[in-house]
Amino acid sequence: MLAAGVALLWWLDPAQMPLPLCGLHALTGLYCPGCGATRATHALLHGHLMEALHDNALWVLSLPLALYAGLSEWRWQTAGRPLWGDPSHRPSLIAIVGAAALLFSVLRNVPVYPLVLLAPPG
Numbered sequence: 235m236l237a238a239g240v241a242l243l244w245w246l247d248p249a250q251m252p253l254p255l256c257g258l259h260a261l262t263g264l265y266c267p268g269c270g271a272t273r274a275t276h277a278l279l280h281g282h283l284m285e286a287l288h289d290n291a292l293w294v295l296s297l298p299l300a301l302y303a304g305l306s307e308w309r310w311q312t313a314g315r316p317l318w319g320d321p322s323h324r325p326s327l328i329a330i331v332g333a334a335a336l337l338f339s340v341l342r343n344v345p346v347y348p349l350v351l352l353a354p355p356g
């Protein structure tokens with residue numbers, strides 16, 4: 235299913251598609267931490283790192299962590315132990331990721347240079 239989603243994002247350019255708008259952005263004009271993530275993923279799949287960072291830097295920078303978490307969870311489920319670390323630390327990790335997302339949300343909505351670069355284009 236993940237591979238199908240990645241393949242679809244490789245083929246289809248979200249900037250050219252009539253995708254549903256983010257609910258928060260549609261209602262308030264504010265950017266949530268996920269705004270631009272679809273376009274960023276499409277840009278990454280085509281090797282355009284700088285474009286992807288401009289679309290959603292938090293998403294791009296957190297992908298290695300998400301990949302690691304997915305692999306660690308898979309190993310935990312199949313072999314009974316994670317790749318690294320203590321699974322009891324998950325609540326702390328979730329809190330850190332949530333705090334980073336909240337901070338990113340606030341910063342990307344501040345209309346001051348250079349913070350405006352965190353907002354997705356157009």
Ligand SMILES: [Zn+2]
Pocket residue numbers: 256257258259265266267268269270
């Ligand atoms: Zn959004």
